[in-house]
Amino acid sequence: MTGYDREKINDAVADALTMEAAERAAFLDAAQLSETERKEADSLLSIAAAADSILDAPAISFSKDFFETNADPLVGKLIGAFTILGELGHGGMGAVYLASRKVGAREQRVALKLLRREMNTSLLRERFRHEREILAILEHPNIAKLVDFGTTEDGIPYFAMEYIDGKPIDAYCSAHSLGRDERLELFQKVCSAVSAAHRSLVVHRDLKPSNILVTPDGTPKLLDFGISKILETAESEMPAATVTKLGAMTPGYASPEQLRGDSVTTAADIYSLGVILFELLSGRRPFEAQEKDPRLILKAVAETDPPSPSSLATEGPGQERRLPISAEASSEAKTLSTPQRPATADNVGNGECGQRRFGLKRSAATSTGSCSNRSQKNLIAGI
Amino acid sequence: MNDPVNAEITQILHDWNSGDENASERLLPFVYDELKRQARYLMSRERSDHTLQPTALVHEAFLRISKQGGVNWQNRSHFFGVASRLMRQILVDHARQHGAAKRGTAAIHLSIDDVTVPAEARAGSILALHESLERLEKLDKKQAAVVEMRFFGGLSNAEIAEALGVSERTVVRSFSVAKLWLYRDLSDGAE
Numbered sequence: 001m002t003g004y005d006r007e008k009i010n011d012a013v014a015d016a017l018t019m020e021a022a023e024r025a026a027f028l029d030a031a032q033l034s035e036t037e038r039k040e041a042d043s044l045l046s047i048a049a050a051a052d053s054i055l056d057a058p059a060i061s062f063s064k065d066f067f068e069t070n071a072d073p074l075v076g077k078l079i080g081a082f083t084i085l086g087e088l089g090h091g092g093m094g095a096v097y098l099a100s101r102k103v104g105a106r107e108q109r110v111a112l113k114l115l116r117r118e119m120n121t122s123l124l125r126e127r128f129r130h131e132r133e134i135l136a137i138l139e140h141p142n143i144a145k146l147v148d149f150g151t152t153e154d155g156i157p158y159f160a161m162e163y164i165d166g167k168p169i170d171a172y173c174s175a176h177s178l179g180r181d182e183r184l185e186l187f188q189k190v191c192s193a194v195s196a197a198h199r200s201l202v203v204h205r206d207l208k209p210s211n212i213l214v215t216p217d218g219t220p221k222l223l224d225f226g227i228s229k230i231l232e233t234a235e236s237e238m239p240a241a242t243v244t245k246l247g248a249m250t251p252g253y254a255s256p257e258q259l260r261g262d263s264v265t266t267a268a269d270i271y272s273l274g275v276i277l278f279e280l281l282s283g284r285r286p287f288e289a290q291e292k293d294p295r296l297i298l299k300a301v302a303e304t305d306p307p308s309p310s311s312l313a314t315e316g317p318g319q320e321r322r323l324p325i326s327a328e329a330s331s332e333a334k335t336l337s338t339p340q341r342p343a344t345a346d347n348v349g350n351g352e353c354g355q356r357r358f359g360l361k362r363s364a365a366t367s368t369g370s371c372s373n374r375s376q377k378n379l380i381a382g383i
Numbered sequence: 384m385n386d387p388v389n390a391e392i393t394q395i396l397h398d399w400n401s402g403d404e405n406a407s408e409r410l411l412p413f414v415y416d417e418l419k420r421q422a423r424y425l426m427s428r429e430r431s432d433h434t435l436q437p438t439a440l441v442h443e444a445f446l447r448i449s450k451q452g453g454v455n456w457q458n459r460s461h462f463f464g465v466a467s468r469l470m471r472q473i474l475v476d477h478a479r480q481h482g483a484a485k486r487g488t489a490a491i492h493l494s495i496d497d498v499t500v501p502a503e504a505r506a507g508s509i510l511a512l513h514e515s516l517e518r519l520e521k522l523d524k525k526q527a528a529v530v531e532m533r534f535f536g537g538l539s540n541a542e543i544a545e546a547l548g549v550s551e552r553t554v555v556r557s558f559s560v561a562k563l564w565l566y567r568d569l570s571d572g573a574e
Contacts (some may be wrong), residue, residue, distance in 0.1 A: 014557075045563070047567055051567075056496075060437050062497055117480075118472070121408045124408065
């Protein structure tokens, strides 16, 4: 007899395993196996005694110690020309390390972002490369620069960014007890950075105070384009883009369309800027109470006005001058394509009321609510 | 209205069920940290003689990352398959972190009795098994799935039978033969 049927071997071996070892040969003789099939069956059965105890319990029951935390093995290691000094933070796809290299006689410190080893798949490498490319096209004094990039010896991609030794913008404002005008000045620089990104067709999508660090000399720097997106390009080539986008989004600052999982335009960043501005001026976020559940934020944005920032203000900014902040938050991004002038990051900073209004209007000093249009469900708040 | 994270996970799970090879890769960033955290938390409380249920870890992790509404599983067997694959990815990753050489030692440490063997040697065996299992997958998908669910997923024969839509007897028989094939493959590789 010839032939090789894996199923037939499996059946014969499974049957033979239920018998005493001494009975197996006779059983196989009667099983009408081809010569190669019989050889394979004999080969497998010859190790039956030794193999019996393997896989006798779930792997995890004797691998518990694998999960014990130990110090980061990367610290002190060399990646490219950079020595890793310590971890700055980590997210879904990668960790960010403080690292340094010698440039001439000078030490250059960088924030080195490394794709996690277990995430080193072609799909996620592509996402990672995408972030690096976005950083490379953005050049602005208020955006952290790309310094270098490469791949480690074992094939893990990394890139190095300008290291910003600063405080999140909200903490910076509190620590320096900045007044309202100083806060607005700082905020305006942030708007100009976001606006520059928008001109390059890049939407940040995760603007929040912890991604805006202010250096000791008072320069705000925008960081973390990890979930940003290039508009209308490469969308079809980026199948994993939405994965990290949703994983990383921060509900308190995310626009309604982001919370809904709808497509996102520059208007999403404008909304987030509005929340940040609200927070810088009042110390609170407009829908802080609802942040545990994105659905509650959506409901609140659509149906209610946020509390007045001045009623919440507990610190710094003066309250004697009243300024309205407004944002059209509930309507979909489609309103931006109406003939009315769209909001841009710049005119949020300049205080114009655009279609998505989350801006400041200094001239309307005492007329709280003057931009209000409840039919458009605008958010209006007086400071 | 769906929570977008849940919606995204549900979409990935749907793709997974439709045979998308990349799905488990896409899912991992969502659950990785939570799963590790759960594992550490539960293991710190479990006694060594207590049988851990990896699927319970995965279930807990999914519950935590999807606080509203929950993830939409197609069915129980869908969950069993996903949980087993994730546990495999995570254990293999941890084995790598434990500095296991690919072919650690000639000895095969894949039994509960090996719990006292140094971590590096156990990690080496788990990595080696992972690779053997990849070879077995090419030859016999069903046998490989049974091993993945039992060894990495910690599922009972009844659960595996349910997940694969076969009888419990078939699961037992597949597992008994797969063990022989894997043991031989592991021994060959350890020369």
